[in-house]
Amino acid sequence: MSQQFDSLIIGEVAQDTNVDYDGTTVRAVGGAVYYSGFAAANMGHRIAVLPKADTTKIDMAAAFADAPNVTVFPLHSATSFVTKNVYHTPDRERRTSTVDSVIEPYKTSEVPEIDAKIWHLAGLVGGDITDEMIPFAAEHAMVAIDVQTMLRCVENGGMVYHDWAAKKEMLPYIRFLKTDAAEAEILTGTSDRVAAAKMMYDWGAKEILITHNTEVLVYDGREIYTCPIRSRNMSGRTGRGDTTFAGYINERLTKDIPTALQTATALVSLKMETPGPFMGTRQDVENYIREFY
Template identity: 85%
Template structure:
């Protein structure tokens, strides 16, 4: 049995979030941050390998409110510093600008950590180089949020490009996460179920696609969906990270429908409060009983 359920690899971001009404919040963010809290606070033994300029960000302190997380901090001479401006109340449309990015992860700087899943959770192309995927696959089941391959920082902004090496590297991937827009970029298909089938044909074993109405999973045999039932969207940031971390960790012991229902209830509850998920497994179970 592994020491940890999952090891999450990705940089902590220094975020400025400006809501559609002008409300501005400065916060720590990043996929590793939201994923780490979601996994740990639902009872999973979680390790994180966050990277930032440690003179600017106290990485251990960032995860201190999630007591089930073990932090292995990595120093970078630069941090990922970004600003998100949301244009609509549902927070589906945003403009992101990036002031700086981290020095890329290197395989030789990853500690020898025994985890059932290595969850690659970068924020932009280059953060987690392609060679990290087969390297991770030699150690654990690989889970990857494909944003780290599609989002490119260009002229201070964030733009999306297809992942040139997808057909070569997707066969290493046990769990693949995209959102609806990213799935279309990868496959050219607007139908989420068809996109999931295409990604499976290219080699990913289990595909999770998030949308503002539901979460979809495909395992090569059946399409599963579960509706999002958040009562408000004040905690929209970190939606996909929370869903994916909740799902893959639950999959270690649960079947797909059970893990999907739990992860969708988890993210629905999380979206009702800004910041990462700081509740408990009992809170998610209560939400499941009430809304699912």
């Protein structure tokens, strides 16, 4: 069977309320699948999404209607992921997240036959995507995972982080592993991003991407690559990591690491200058690279 999609993104659509440091409040559809899907599709990649939510309350096809090259395979859950993010500082690096409800976990039995080169596991909290989904995904495609879906846990309505108990068992299945700097420290115990990347590689992940507010880092077991963030403002901070990761892994299908990394970093730098998902084009990103890189 010929490859139909560049990537299949598995993760719930969220009902987000975002409160900025100055009190500005925005209610919107969100979630890693949403920001990732728009970013990859607007760069010209063929994307399938498997979003999960209460379909009586969220029209998931409508949520992705403005994204080119996205095919939606909606899954129903009795409950949706409903959250509120309060940002405390202008750089939006500190936030408090509260969660009113979460989805029913994804099951391997409900994933339809979808032909994709990459399966991108993009849940939002622990339990969304169970450990068993990882070897199942590896039977079908290269596996990419944003580790937030294994570390973030809902406790008493709040969001807390715990280490991933099965990390050493599961990382060997993973082709692309994404963490942010804080998550990398939780997984490895070190705040040194280079050391953390090397540790996660030693545990089995093939290509590690770590985001930071100053740069994006990639390690492939041989060399450390970095590329600086160039955003002129941070008004579109929400969805930063999702945009970076989706941009990177889809570019890696045809590009080497330095090229894919620069494209993904420029993509997220440009995206962060405007709230919402990335709505530009590949040409916009190429122009941004010429101007700022």
